[in-house]
Amino acid sequence: MSSGFGLSGGQSRCFPFWQEMLACYVVNTNAEDDSGKKKCAPMLEDYYECLHHKKEASRVRSLQTAYRKAEAASSRDDAPPAGAIRNLGLLDKEDDTKAVLGK
Numbered sequence: 499m500s501s502g503f504g505l506s507g508g509q510s511r512c513f514p515f516w517q518e519m520l521a522c523y524v525v526n527t528n529a530e531d532d533s534g535k536k537k538c539a540p541m542l543e544d545y546y547e548c549l550h551h552k553k554e555a556s557r558v559r560s561l562q563t564a565y566r567k568a569e570a571a572s573s574r575d576d577a578p579p580a581g582a583i584r585n586l587g588l589l590d591k592e593d594d595t596k597a598v599l600g601k
Contacts, residue, residue: 511548512545512548512549515544515545515548516545518541518544518545519538519542519544519545522537522538522541523535523538526538
């Protein structure tokens with residue numbers, strides 16, 4: 499992944515994040531002192547998010563849960579009866595068809 503080559507031979511989707519993280523490490527650390535790694539934590543977090551999508555997945559799960567909870571809480575007083583759903587208003591409507599067609 500960090501090689502920069504994606505599945506189709508071009509640049510991988512996370513390669514820019516990898517470059518940004520690597521540049522941060524090069525600038526902020528040296529062979530004697532690794533204390534600059536703390537400055538690169540946000541870039542590392544972005545790179546891992548690009549690779550694994552953990553934050554995105556948790557956001558999607560929370561949105562789906564909230565949506566399902568709202569759907570369950572809403573009343574269905576104006577819902578059509580089962581017969582209207584079954585025939586979609588097309589069956590047993592010969593009178594309406596005649597009125598529309600003018601026959």
